[in-house]
Amino acid sequence: MTLCPGSTVRALEPCLTGFASIEISTSAPYTSRILFQQPRRHGAFGDGCRWRECCALVGSMSRSSSSKGSGGYLGYRPVLAAQDASSTQIEEGNPEQIWGTNAPVVSTTELVSLTLPKPLSITDLALPPRHGSDLRVAYQGVPGAYSEAAAAKAYPRCEAVPCEQFEAAFQAVELWLVDRAVLPIENSLGGSIHRNYDLLLRHRLHIVGEVQLAIHHCLLALPGVKKEELLRVVSHPQALAQCEQGLTKLGVAREAVDDTAGAAQFIAAHKLKDTGAVASARAAEIYGLEILVDGLQDDLDNVTRFLMLAREPIIPRTDRPFKTSIVFTLEEGPGVLFKALAVFALREINLTKIESRPQRKRPLRVVDDSNNGSAKYFDYLFYVDFEASMADLRAQNALGHLQEFATFLRVLGSYPMDISPMRA
Numbered sequence: 001m002t003l004c005p006g007s008t009v010r011a012l013e014p015c016l017t018g019f020a021s022i023e024i025s026t027s028a029p030y031t032s033r034i035l036f037q038q039p040r041r042h043g044a045f046g047d048g049c050r051w052r053e054c055c056a057l058v059g060s061m062s063r064s065s066s067s068k069g070s071g072g073y074l075g076y077r078p079v080l081a082a083q084d085a086s087s088t089q090i091e092e093g094n095p096e097q098i099w100g101t102n103a104p105v106v107s108t109t110e111l112v113s114l115t116l117p118k119p120l121s122i123t124d125l126a127l128p129p130r131h132g133s134d135l136r137v138a139y140q141g142v143p144g145a146y147s148e149a150a151a152a153k154a155y156p157r158c159e160a161v162p163c164e165q166f167e168a169a170f171q172a173v174e175l176w177l178v179d180r181a182v183l184p185i186e187n188s189l190g191g192s193i194h195r196n197y198d199l200l201l202r203h204r205l206h207i208v209g210e211v212q213l214a215i216h217h218c219l220l221a222l223p224g225v226k227k228e229e230l231l232r233v234v235s236h237p238q239a240l241a242q243c244e245q246g247l248t249k250l251g252v253a254r255e256a257v258d259d260t261a262g263a264a265q266f267i268a269a270h271k272l273k274d275t276g277a278v279a280s281a282r283a284a285e286i287y288g289l290e291i292l293v294d295g296l297q298d299d300l301d302n303v304t305r306f307l308m309l310a311r312e313p314i315i316p317r318t319d320r321p322f323k324t325s326i327v328f329t330l331e332e333g334p335g336v337l338f339k340a341l342a343v344f345a346l347r348e349i350n351l352t353k354i355e356s357r358p359q360r361k362r363p364l365r366v367v368d369d370s371n372n373g374s375a376k377y378f379d380y381l382f383y384v385d386f387e388a389s390m391a392d393l394r395a396q397n398a399l400g401h402l403q404e405f406a407t408f409l410r411v412l413g414s415y416p417m418d419i420s421p422m423r424a
């Protein structure tokens with residue numbers, strides 16, 4: 001086990017809770033471990049520091065083709081996988097005791113010389129949100145996925161970091177492995193990506209922006225394969241849903257996989273002649289597939305909205321169009337949802353999206369009525385996006401009003417609306 005210098009420097013970002021360094025093993029099964037130094041008090045190091053080892057990354061490592069292989073490390077990129085709670089090991093104590101004297105630990109001087117997180121200031125506002133090559137941005141999927149393109153649109157010149165699942169992308173931001181995550185939330189044809197609604201509530205990241213991407217699907221297959229030879233088509237369930245009519249015409253079986261580019265990669269890796277993938281033209285190029293149909297989606301206006309997530313919120317402003325996303329719960333009763341939505345209508349605030357999700361911690365409320373039996377109500381979380389900034393007094397008053405009768409209310413983020421021209 002040796003420390004990967006490239007990854008370490010990046011991962012060694014100080015945060016209020018400490019520092020992290022990464023250990024990467026070079027032999028299969030490739031694993032990564034993160035070592036956290038956790039000060040007792042915010043901003044304090046030295047004595048009083050506790051060390052916490054956390055198997056947070058169970059990463060499959062893929063070797064980049066451009067790798068020079070220096071030391072065997074720099075060419076490896078972790079594909080982040082969600083942490084399996086059951087396999088998490090958290091040990092307290094000195095790193096030497098945990099890993100022996102070969103512990104891949106960076107000295108305190110190295111840690112201290114790194115820049116500390118900058119507090120938010122009024123000049124720091126995201127217009128557009130902090131761009132630049134220094135940002136590492138997590139997305140779900142493998143290179144060629146639409147989410148990778150969305151990350152590049154949101155943060156041009158960023159380093160896009162592939163993650164196996166949505167949850168891994170959330171964790172990567174929380175663990176300071178990356179700076180941001182860009183994740184899909186809804187599509188104009190396929191509807192909401194429910195998993196990400198649920199994860200927004202389970203994690204404590206903030207929405208700092210949105211980006212809309214035109215999705216142009218292609219039917220891909222191995223070179224030389226004809227449409228008629230295909231028995232099945234694999235892709236992300238959203239992509240399959242967006243190509244419902246085209247796929248029905250083809251008369252093939254459909255199979256869902258984690259992401260569109262992953263489907264293309266799978267066909268190429270296994271040389272599957274009877275299988276096609278719904279994915280981007282870029283995925284065809286990366287994995288050496290041919291485009292059999294260019295534009296397979298049911299409607300040309302196929303747009304996916306992605307959220308940009310960060311550890312800290314941005315300061316809302318009023319000099320450009322802003323959106324605010326909230327989640328709340330209500331008591332059961334006639335007209336309560338109407339009342340909740342009226343707080344916005346009364347102030348002329350436009351709602352752009354409403355989504356309800358089951359409250360998984362308390363999905364049912366049983367009300368006993370001795371005369372009529374017992375009624376079982378489903379309990380919901382309501383997610384609402386509205387067109388106003390939290391710096392706008394109308395939004396503040398609307399949420400103050402909502403708070404009077406909501407049983408729970410959380411602002412997920414107040415962020416600039418994507419008003420840029422659409423591009424794929």
Ligand SMILES: O=C(O)C(=O)C[C@]1(C(=O)O)C=C[C@@H](O)C=C1
Pocket residue numbers: 140141144145146147148184187193215236238239258259260261304
């Ligand atoms: O599979 C991909 O390429 C993704 O980026 C995921 C995803 C999604 O989850 O909706 C993103 C955009 C398209 O709507 C299809 C799939």
